[in-house]
Amino acid sequence: MSDAKVVLELRNVDKSFGPIDVLHEISLKVRAGEVLCLLGDNGAGKSTLIKTLAGVHKPTRGEILVDGAPVTFAGPRDAQDRGIATVHQFGGTYPLMSVGRNFFMGAEPTKGWGPFKIFDRKTANRIAVEEVQKMGITRIDDGDRLAG
Structure with missing residues (x-):
């Protein structure tokens, strides 16, 4: 290392x-x-x-x-x-929002152009699932699943 x-x-x-x-x-x-x-x-x-x-x-x-x-x-x-963010110990997730939305809170991937950009749910969900599984949380296989 x-x-x-x-x-x-x-x-x-x-x-x-x-x-x-x-x-x-x-x-x-x-x-x-x-x-x-x-x-x-x-x-x-x-x-x-x-x-x-x-x-x-x-x-x-x-x-x-x-x-x-x-x-x-x-x-x-x-x-x-620059790639530095904090995940706080308490209150770090929104239980009635999806895993994908929680994962990207404040830095959501978008698609579209200019004022017509929208949240790219499919990309967010794919990346969120891949990354939480890399951390060993293997039971998460759907980014639309509610965090709570």
Whole structure:
């Protein structure tokens, strides 16, 4: 895995809120195909780190690199456009919406042109089913199935 491309890197990232320092010189690399686990006590800065990676907060110092290039996110949508999104622990799904709709919430595939674009249900369902099955959730075989 050490030969895999570094897709996300933090270099000496600090985050302060006024006089309160929350993150201190955080450096990490995430390679393509790698899963990284973030563990820590309550108040250790896990949520602040995730929010900084996802564009909610800007680092006070240090830099974030995506595919080797330094980035500054204008906000969460900007981070999402670069491939960084957050799936929250609670309230992460809408039970009365389909698996395909939940999977692409906020970044739905579309078909059509200009003002005539519509949600591409077939593509969303196909991709959602393929990806959840890759994660080992094999009982999902229909993207139209309700998430709840």
